[in-house]
Amino acid sequence: MKLLSTTILSFILLLATGCSSLNGTKVKEPFSGKKFTSNARYFRAVGKGMSTNDNIASSKAEVEAHKDLAQQVTTNIKVVSDAYVQDVQGEHVNQAIERFESLAREITNTTIGDLRKIGEKKYLKDNGDYSVFVAYEIKKAAMFRFLKKKAKADSKIDNLARTQIINMCDSEIDRLESLE
16 A cells, blocks of 8 residues: 555656646746837837847847738738728728738838837857847837828829828827827
8 A cells, every 4th residue: 555655646746747847947038028019009029039140140130020010010001901991981992902001011021110129138148159139119100100101102002092091091190199
């Protein structure tokens, strides 16, 4: 009986210690708090890059952060344009929406207006590799102002579609500024 109790106890201890190490140790990375996540007023993104060269690690981190921001902006543009379609009807609305989304893709593929770096941390590991963390943010209202400016300057958009894009941007800017 004693042997059976010892075996069961050993098995439970082995199971308990084995399960706790499966997940590993929790690590708090830089820029991981609430201050660095997107909210109603800001798009925010954090990138992490690792390399034996510090410049390459920095570039990887920036690319990752920019990609995350671009995805957030694109998703937000889709939501705004879908809401606009539900509010406004007309034959030129679909053309305006397509151009609006296309304009948003062009902007996120080239320049994201009013982008601010809100943090950067660089670490040198024991093995000689660099780990770089960067955090960026862009004010949502500023992004829509930038979109509006691009729409006004785009010669490929006809006047009706341009007006609808500007109205879409204005209503979203008003909504975002009312949150402040």
